[in-house]
Amino acid sequence: MESTLTQIPSMTWELIQQQLKYVETNSVFYREKFQQLGISVDKLLPKDFTKFSITTKEELATRNKDFICVPKSEIIDYVTTSGTLGEPVTFALNEADLQRLAANEEKSFQLAEVTLEDVVQITTTLDRRFMAGMAYFLGLRKLGAGLVRVGSGVPELQWDSIKRFQPTYLVAVPSFLIKLGKYAKDHGIDCKNTSIKAAICIGESLRDENFKLNALGKKIEELWGIELFSTYASTEMSTAFTECEAHEGNHILEDLIYTEIVDEQGNLVKDGEVGELVITTLGIETMPLVRYATGDLVKKITSPCKCGRQGARLSSVLGRKKHLIKFKGTSIYPPQITEALADWPGIDLHLVKVSTSEVGTDHLEVILPNSFPKEELATLKPHLRAKLRVVPEIVFWEFEKLQQTVFNPKHRKPIRFIDERTQGDKI
Template sequence: MKPIQTQIPSATWKLLQQQLKYVEENSAFYQEKFQQLGVSANNLKAEDLTQLAITTKDDLASRNEDFICVPKREIIDYVTTSGTLGAPVTFALNEADLQRLAANEEKSFQLAGVTPDDVVQITTTLDRRFIAGMAYFLGLRKLGAGLVRVGSGVPELQWDSINRFQPTYLVAVPSFLIKLGNYAKANGIDCKNTSIKAAICIGESLRDENFQLNALGKKVEELWGIELYSTYASTEMSTAFTECEAHEGNHILEDLIYTEIVDARGNLVNDGEVGELVVTTLGIETMPLIRYATGDLVKKIIEPCKCGREGARLSSVLGRKKQLIKYKGTSIYPPQITEALADWPGIDLHLVKVSISQVGTDHLEVILPDSFQQEKLAALKAHLRAKLRVLPEISFWKTKKLQQTIFNPNHRKPIRFLDERMKTDEV
């Protein structure tokens, strides 16, 4: 079968050419790659882009400093990736990159309806080498909105800030919104009667591939009764994909990033088909990436959005390439298990663990709190078997241990998946 070729708009190709020429002149890593392929940025045509080798997370980890394109004295900020698919990787930004990051987040907040009249409460940390909290802060400053920097955790302080400053938006991980909602219930607070009108949700998928709220999203909506905006971003991309008011996919900021969706062999898939997201960052000076494989499985939506904005969109992350589980002849991704558990009433804490069995196959385990009502176990097993087509082993941990594992203060996102097939846990 002849590989699919994507038509690159002339304005986008101009930006791509600028970035390709820049890395050829300044990046030791890409200079070497171009020489190995016998290509030059000056001679590349749009249809030749797919000839360039895909850059991997392993490349970024093993050749980290070879990606740096500016003198070290220009670097202002160092961050590290979250370690979702392995050990954290260092990333650096100069002043131009920080300005670009602010512009990206300003556009993202505008997509979610934030204006200078709004006050936004940020429930993510600005420290611990975390890019997201800093990005939100810079974007809101550029937009001119008010902001409340509460940081992560501490439900009591979050609610004190909501009551004290009357924010209109929250930036939060969906599972933390559930934690905040449960705290409110226990303390006589009405989540549906506050100044909050919407939440910009990060770190966890909120919708399915048909744009409907998944089980996690439905739980948040039921608790809070507010509008929910889905987002998708990563440190390496320095770019966010955010929903608009139509809630039909995350808009691609095409002046900041070029996206491709590829299959397991690295070939482009048809629009609307699920594949791995590969990105080329545009306008990055310190550590630009060319055809970087994110490991995230998504699909591209090219049909016009109801909001009237032009350009394509991405679905929520439907799975992670390295997290595929093959269990009893069935292929499963952790989000499918999380969705099935979130769809069962009363399960707010759970952990999915995969390891290697004695015979060398994947062993799948679902860990629940020991407070789970045992008389409902048979019904839960039937529910999981119906949703997943196979039944994982179910075990129980003390609630406190499970809470501490999922909401580990040393990690930036809730840990829902432990992959013991790897040398490092994937979270």
């Protein structure tokens, strides 16, 4: 394990040290933590970096203000996390952080081959306390590309803007591209014959661990016939990981973030193995994080990318650590269920629900709309067994109720999973 740690490149180690010195001086939370751990940043060696215990989501939520390193008068923008694993957490940014965010997103758009000549239509919200929407705006402005701020929803306005401004890229949540495609079909618009050549997608995985398009990705490709760039980002990381034209993993912007992949015990896993992503943000002034456990399960790919860029990449998120379901002796993550259902023709809407049974075990349900033809259950169940090794209980809801639960206007992303075991997580 130590041999991997000592391989922190010296340039990266300098950036990590700068960030550590900065939080030691300015963050109440980290100053206390370093004192408790008996760590002096000046004397720290790269191999000792793991002596820092992990920073948890719970610590970030309960001691939120103690993470802030700048006076209130310096703070410009307040945002919150998406709340995928609980209540949203506050984040704040100063001028330097907004500039870093712009530089991060400029690099991200460049990876997706956006140039000055392009016009990018943003179909995600720019407000509602959402960091990414502002990051897109700042990044495109820095890059100098054209941009259209349509915001989330409203397919009619999206299509009007596509006709009017002839954008070449869309920034979108994948499920919304399906919705937009359906609207087009119903209104005689040919999705495959527009100015759009690619979409930069956020919030939902498009590829499996072998970089092949998953069922959602395939559906979008069939509908639109455009190139799809997958990205992975979060408010806590304040950094985006984006695919290049090779589409074989999301490139890590190594001057902005340091990444480690760890197992259940917190030890580094081998490159290419699945583990939890732990991040240390670099260059952040207001709320820097040191060895923060994201809860996201990913793989790091260190083999050279076909595009020729240096550095490692991350896979799509393969699951959330906290969402592991143990059903009838089988371990399953919700995205596997979504993927198995997405292959089935005619299932456009579904919800996965896990609760605690009377005997204390996980109980797994798949909720489908009432309109699902019941005679298909005889073939759907063996399909699920083949994909998941177990068959969840299948439950039917009224279409409207299911639609409203999945596309809840209070959430930025569709809700595909309800966890009633503890605090009712939704993703």
